[in-house]
Amino acid sequence: MKVAIYCRLSEEDRNKQFETDDSNSIQNQKSMLLQYAMEQGWELYNIYSDDDYTGSDRRRPEFNRLLKDAEQHKFDIILCKTQSRFTRELELVEKYIHGLFPIWGIRFISIVDNADTANKGNKKSRQINGLVNEWYLEDMSENIRSVLTNRRENGFHIGAFALYGYKKDPDQKGHLIIDEEAATVVREVFTLFSQGYGKTAIARMLNDRGIPNPTEYKRLHGLRYQQPKTKNSTLWKYFAISDMLINEIYIGNMVQGKYGSVSYKTKQNKPRPKEQWYRVEGTHEPIIDRELWDRVQALIKQRAKPFDVGTIGLFARKARCANCGYTMRSSKNHNKHYLQCSNRHVAKDACIGSFISVDKLERLVIDELNRLSAEYLDKDELEQNIEFCDNLQGQKNRLLSDIAAYEKKVAEYSKGIRELYMDKVKGLLSESDYVAMSKDFTTERDRLERVIADGEKQLSELEEKIAAGDNRRELIEQYTNLEHLTREIVETLIDYISVGKRIPGTRDVPIEIHWNF
Known part of the structure; x- marks a missing residue:
């Protein structure tokens, strides 16, 4: 019988001597499980070990490799210290231990809590273990959430990294102090905007002087910050300037909780309504004085344009530059709307500068859509067989x-x-x-x-x-005989559109449409 050993250690019980070493507890788990396997006379196939992962993390690399190998029946037994080392989720207990493992011919054993799928009599105890572990996860998540909420409400900074312009106070946990090198850039941005410079112009000025953007600044200062893997990711962009100019942390107010987790079972976050943010005034020294802040906010309000849900927003967030991959921004000239690469003006040689009118892009999309419908769709057959109201x-x-x-x-x-x-x-x-x-x-x-x-x-x-x-004929006509697009149609049919640079000597702009179907 071939046995696969699985070990896991989470951050809360980690105890490493060196960052490159396995945790002591991982070593103890391996030693215990190897001895048990030898006593049973089993042949060791492999040891799968995840360090610094919680029992609810489904993205554990060794855990997923174990499951893949189990499905291919590369071994006969999975051996763990406890069932919770394999998973703390009742859903996964049912899916794998009681569901797929028997189908794949895999026996699951955990030593300490006596779980063994070869023993039909202890299935209830395995389910109870799973239920208790699930409650443990939920209670731990709720306790952590409660602690973090309390610290946010009291104005303590709880993020992994301080906002650009600040750094964490080494003498007081949860307190921010000014990082003068970055703060100088912040003050310059606010001052330039108050003097009438636009956000793109400010970004271009910073890039021309070689000033690293906030993510690159963190990396250069040794912080383990996730750097976006895109071209020109070290450059200042319009949105970085825009977000900076409205961030109250720069006037000494702690604003947190803009995003919240969907569930304790996932790391996915979603935006929270502004009224649910945690805002505490006067928690740290301001970089921007109140007079300059008020002047900038007034200018932002004056420049704000009402959003037009018609032509101007037709391809919002859908058109991307074919050269650098960044989302194209809308502009207006002589009452015509255009889309241009957001990198076009931020730095020299940052991008080729893709550019196209909204009208031209709309016509190209309609022509391609009508070509596809004429080539591939039989309306009568479509009307009979396609189930509408797909969503x-x-x-x-x-x-x-x-x-x-x-x-x-x-x-x-x-x-x-x-x-x-x-x-x-x-x-x-x-x-x-x-x-x-x-x-x-x-x-x-x-x-x-x-x-x-x-x-x-x-x-x-x-x-x-x-x-x-169930208005089938009307829906078919809506998507096949088009003269104009609507935002709803664009959202439904198009994932994104890649826009290239105009072909020299012609008026043609190459595009590549990535459909949702």
């Missing part, structure tokens, strides 16, 4: 899938409660243990039943929308 149908399918999964979980919890009762009747469980375990199962089952009821209500609403929106 709604997709939502419905996902909702049905979620409800089915929740109903399966409810059935499992109900079965678990019945089995616990039988164990109590047989004297295998004490009354107090039965009450504690069954209470947890009942609480989770009731919660899932409420989720299912909400899902069924959403499902009913979606079906009404789908039934009301």
